[in-house]
Amino acid sequence: MAEKHATGTLALVGGGEWLPACLGFDADLVVASGAREVVVLPTAAAFEHPEHAVERAEEYFAKLDLPVVPLRVLNRREAEDRETAADLRKARFVYLADGSPLHLRSVLKDSLLFAALLDAYRHGATIAASGAGATVLCDPMVDPRGGAYTVGLGVVANLAVFPYHGTSADHMRARSIDLLPNGAVLAGVDSSTALVREPSGVWRVAGSGAVTLYGAEIAGVEEAVVFGAPSVIETLKM
Numbered sequence: 008m009a010e011k012h013a014t015g016t017l018a019l020v021g022g023g024e025w026l027p028a029c030l031g032f033d034a035d036l037v038v039a040s041g042a043r044e045v046v047v048l049p050t051a052a053a054f055e056h057p058e059h060a061v062e063r064a065e066e067y068f069a070k071l072d073l074p075v076v077p078l079r080v081l082n083r084r085e086a087e088d089r090e091t092a093a094d095l096r097k098a099r100f101v102y103l104a105d106g107s108p109l110h111l112r113s114v115l116k117d118s119l120l121f122a123a124l125l126d127a128y129r130h131g132a133t134i135a136a137s138g139a140g141a142t143v144l145c146d147p148m149v150d151p152r153g154g155a156y157t158v159g160l161g162v163v164a165n166l167a168v169f170p171y172h173g174t175s176a177d178h179m180r181a182r183s184i185d186l187l188p189n190g191a192v193l194a195g196v197d198s199s200t201a202l203v204r205e206p207s208g209v210w211r212v213a214g215s216g217a218v219t220l221y222g223a224e225i226a227g228v229e230e231a232v233v234f235g236a237p238s239v240i241e242t243l244k245m
């Protein structure tokens with residue numbers, strides 16, 4: 008899988024991106040990337056005024072003195088544009104906005120743009136993905152239509168992300184826990200919280216909330232284990 012050969016940093020954010028509570032870990036991501044700009048993909052928000060997502064990103068990253076370069080890929084045709092893919096491949100910091108995970112997956116799966124994203128990550132770029140983006144980059148992927156599972160893009164294998172964990176509906180969370188495939192781990196990531204994978208393969212928690220792990224045996228127990236920031240999750244080996 009892609010992550011085994013990656014030299015970049017991956018941040019899976021539980022939603023609520025670009026809020027004051029995220030400034031600390033986003034500042035760290037900027038430093039890790041060495042980027043002079045952040046490329047924002049509003050793809051998941053294609054049907055929810057993607058221009059508003061870009062505006063929010065611009066206002067937010069101005070506080071970190073980082074210009075935003077919007078990559079307005081909203082459909083499959085645009086994801087197959089060679090020039091756009093070439094631009095993304097050169098990026099050092101890419102942020103996938105929240106929105107519809109199913110639309111995001113349909114646009115990116117097996118596309119030139121997704122291949123460029125993987126290539127950038129493998130060669131040291133920092134990739135951040137919030138809510139829908141965090142869900143889609145993993146495999147298995149939590150299906151938003153009921154909390155069961157479907158196929159994700161597999162940047163990280165055998166790890167599923169349940170976003171907005173602390174404020175989600177109890178029945179959705181319970182269904183995702185009950186239906187978790189054998190050998191997979193479910194990470195419930197709170198809003199404005201990031202599960203970050205360093206280039207070394209070490210996972211850590213950053214932000215205002217916590218990450219709750221379910222599934223495969225973690226730290227010697229099989230029950231849910233909660234990790235608050237700034238925990239390092241040494242037993243997570245995805």
